[in-house]
Amino acid sequence: MSTTELFSGPFYEWLRRQEPLCVAEFFTKGSSAMLFQRDGRLYRLTRDGCGHNFLAWESMHGNQQVxxxxxxxxxxxxxxEGGCDEFCWLAEVEWLDELDRQSATIRRLAALLDELSEGDQVVMEPDLPALIKHCQAMAVLHPEFAPLLKSLAKAARSGADADVRIRNLMRRPSAGELVWIDPLFGASYLPDEQSLERLMSIRRSLGMIQTEH
Structure with a gap:
């Protein structure tokens, strides 16, 4: 577990003074997200808006593989860290378990994901149509992983780069399902108009504070 926080700067410091993160403790981080814990709850803060919104949509519509x-x-x-169109996104998420990397099933899945990405792990936008076709074919050949592969194909249709590394999977302890936690990589996403205006107000406010000091 990493003990070094991923984000820093005046906007992040401001956010850490707001609910629900004001009394939350840093838990761990990934390549583009941080996790915080508070009163048994887990919060995920990410700068990958496309991935956040994909997970939000799929979760809302009952996809058990995210x-x-x-x-x-x-x-x-x-x-x-970004320009005027870069934001950080927050959600309260469920607690999940790490995968047993020594498990034969997980080793088989890791090899399958490596085959799907041809060893590159992050599949870039021009190669996404091929990844989708491969996921569909592999779902037939490997029915035990079919729901997971179909969810990866859905993520690939978003147009963002697909991050198919085994480290982006965890297990739901209540039922044992394998779950995608971060299947997309490096994509920004614009919030709705009302949220965008609120965020620009924060930017202007903190900008004035910085100028005064």
């Missing part, structure tokens, strides 16, 4: 969003806060702060 991490369950218990509450979607949407875009909550301008990104300290």
């Amino acid at each position: 991490t369950r969003f218990l509450q979607d806060f949407g875009a909550v702060e301008p990104s300290d």
Whole structure:
């Protein structure tokens, strides 16, 4: 578990003073997301808006192969690292278990994902149509992984780069399903007009504070 926080800067510091993160403790991080815990609840903050919104949509529509969003806060702060169209997104998510990498099933799945991505792990936009076809074919050949592969194909249709690494999978302890936690990589996403205006107001407010100091 990493002990170093992923994000930093005035917008992130402002967000850490707001609910629900004001008294939450940093838990761990991935390549584009951080997790916080508070009173037994888990919160996921990410700068990958496309991935966040894919997971939110699939969770809302009952897809059991993605991490369950218990509450979607949407875009909550301008990104300290990006330009005017980069934001960070927050959700309360379910608790999941790490995979047993020594399990024969998980080793077989890891090999399958490696085959799907031809060893590249992150499948870039020009190769997404081929990935979708491969997922559909592999779902027939490997029915035990079919729901997972079909969810990966759905993610690939978003147009963002697909991150098919085994580390982006966890297991739901209540029923044992394998769950995608971060199947997309490096894609921004614009919030709705009302949220965008609120975020721009935060940007202007913190900009004035920085200028005064």
